[in-house]
Amino acid sequence: MSGSYDRAMHSAPVQPNRRELTVSALSLLALAGLGPVAPALAQTPERIVVAGGVVTEVIYALGLQERIVGIDSTSQFPAEALKDKANVGYVRALSAEGVLSLKPTLIMLIDGAGPPDAVSLLTESGVRIARIGDGLTPEGVASKIAAIGTAIGAAAPAERLAEQTKARFEELANLRAGIAKKKRVLFLLSLQNGRALVGGRNSSADAIISLAGGINVADAIEGYKPMTDEAIAAAASEMVLMMRNSSAHNTTPDELFAMPSFSQTPAAKEKRLVHMDGLYLLGFGPRTPMAARDLMASIYPEAAIPPLKTAAAP
Template identity: 70%
Template sequence: MLAAASLLLPAGFNSPALGQAQERIVAVGGVITEVIYALGLQDRIAGVDSTSLFPADALRDRPNIGYVRAVSAEGVLSLKPSLILAIEGAGPPDAMSLLSESGVKLVRIADETSAEGVASKIEAIGSAVAAAEPARRLAAQVRQRFDELATLRGRIPAKRRVLFVLSLQNGRVMVGGRNSTADAIIGHAGGINVASGIEGYKPMTDEAILAAAPDVILMMRNGGAPTVTPDDLFAMPSFAQTPASTNKRLVQMDGLYLLGFGPRTPLAARDLMAAIYPESAIPPLKTATAP
């Protein structure tokens, strides 16, 4: 499922020695870290946040500044960065204000989820780290993959209804509604988000889930272990009477791969499409192996 990082490198890109040799970058957002690695500039990274799970060695080899929405300004500045790249929504606001006033260059990156938005995000990160041309080539590859994905999406005869479940805690089912990253990836994969009547990530009642009649339940899997087994999920009253329960249609995918909205997103959307429509034999993206 996961694409090799080498497949994401822009054509003709061989040298990591772009930009300022002594630049120290703190990446606040997993997608920012992923793009910097894809550009071959990982040696510039002085610190990452806890969502920087791809590549795996990013969080293992770099200082961890904490969760993207709960970073410590003092912790970031202790790494003596020359550049801070922060994804939209990074926080808390007080910490971001302190970083903005610190005198260290702070660049905020819009966290778009559309095909063009993902490509523009890559270009914005590349521009910030003085690698505009390699980033442009990487963004062009991503655009090609989204175009191929759109062609596959157009061949789907009948769209299935998908419910993204963020968490199951204390009997409360937290789902992804409209304008959420879950809603965006379901759309890219050719599904219908049955929670579109909800804004963002919010609880959904058992009655509402039953009325929504999802054909597929989608969840994140962090690490190797599944979040929940199909038997356990469809034994719950919330899901037992849904169409998804008939064939125990539960799809679980790596969280950053599924919702990161970076260079791998077209590949993740294709994999999700293949899981939603297994009978359609969705082919791999031909552009996935392009140099």
């Protein structure tokens, strides 16, 4: 989970990535004792290892991707990131050995990166670590962008990107203000053995539905939790939202609304199931205003929601 996106994905089964780095325990001990060679490393160009897809996205948006030597498996935008950079594993299951084998001068960790033992080893290595907070509000996204820029010595361009993102959120708010009657949306993370795992209040799914002008029908649940069949039927969702899975089967409208609990919802009448890219939808970075606008257009197709004019700004 790139922070917010990562937290959602953490609730679903995680598949190992074949490109993850592995280094022996002896290598870790050698890498952790970087004291004698630190001056030499300090003279080389900055080498950044990122754990958090949104952090990678912001650094690429700033045009400073050449500084990145390693990323985590949630760094899925832009697409070339996972192709061009070494992969240190899933953001919540990092390998300290893999991270340190890249000889980083800066390690950037989004909220929730782990496990704690690996983070402790990284801290003890003496490599500089920047911890990036993961906000789910327009203000939080702008602060996140600014913090990333400050950590990599690009405060001024990051502030410009933050201001552009704020302008897009403001335009989004104007579109949201034009919605006369809000519709009810259920975010469905996964179906496991017939059990629905949904996004409740204080989740990234809840935040993006709110930004898009919808009502999260699972707000009686905290975070990402299972929802009973009875609760799903009673929630009366008018649209179901899921993340698009590029590597596995995506639940189809026919499959979903054939289930007894979903067949009783208003969404079943027109089989209103929408899939969106996970990081785009739940990453809460520079693209979030556009993602919320696209979601708004899906929730309210009759309103002909226009694209954000500010999205074209350089």
